[in-house]
Amino acid sequence: MGKVRKTKKNTYNYNIDRKKLKRRAKKKAAPRIPCEPIRNAWDYRKSVATNLAEMGLAADPNKLLPICEGTTGNTNVKQRTVRKPYVVDALKAAASVPSKQTMGISSDMVMYVRHMVENYGEDYKAMARDDQNYYQDTPKQIQRKINLYIRHHPQEYQALLASRTKP
Incomplete structure (x- = not known):
């Protein structure tokens, strides 16, 4: 003879709209203030x-x-x-408070720009024909990379130009 079940079995309630419940709960919940x-x-x-x-x-x-x-x-x-x-x-x-610059320049990019500036100064067309231009950057692309380097390291760029002019 079987035992009588004493607890009520969990059954799905078809009369409740769960989507609407979730929407109401979302509205009630206070927004997270990041500041x-x-x-x-x-x-x-x-x-x-x-x-x-x-x-x-x-x-x-x-x-x-x-x-x-x-x-x-x-x-x-x-x-x-x-x-x-x-x-x-x-x-x-x-x-x-000064913000941290999350985007920096990779060490490979620094070496590339230093090589180009030391050898060619500001002659971007000659830089485009250099052997170290592995990615075949156009003169404009090289100029953008150098400008990015200038923004992050202005003193080093001035030192590179100064060392290039002094033989």
């Missing part, structure tokens, strides 16, 4: 415009500083109270 100072000062019970106004930021720049036609000064600008000024200070500090 740390703003995220720390954010109040989820308030609207976006209110939060940004308290931080001293503008949700709509057109409403912040309206353009007045026919007048030289902007006289109808409302004075706003900033309750969280530390957010703007943190954003200014983060903006003033």
Whole structure:
């Protein structure tokens, strides 16, 4: 004789629209704010415009500083109270930090450009005919590579040109 099953078996509920449930849950979930100072000062019970106004930021720049036609000064600008000024200070500090250059130049490119500049100076047509031009770069392509090198290493480029002119 078989045993009576005491737990209810998990069955699929056909009356629930799972797509709609997922959409609702997505709307309810708060968005991830990538900026740390703003995220720390954010109040989820308030609207976006209110939060940004308290931080001293503008949700709509057109409403912040309206353009007045026919007048030289902007006289109808409302004075706003900033309750969280530390957010703007943190954003200014983060903006003033120099960014890391993620795109550098490979060592092969540096060697290639140094060889070309040492031997030919700024004669790009002669560089295009050089034996070390393995990829058969055109004079314009070589010029772009040299300009990229100049942007990343300006002092070294000047030293290369100076050493080329002195025999």
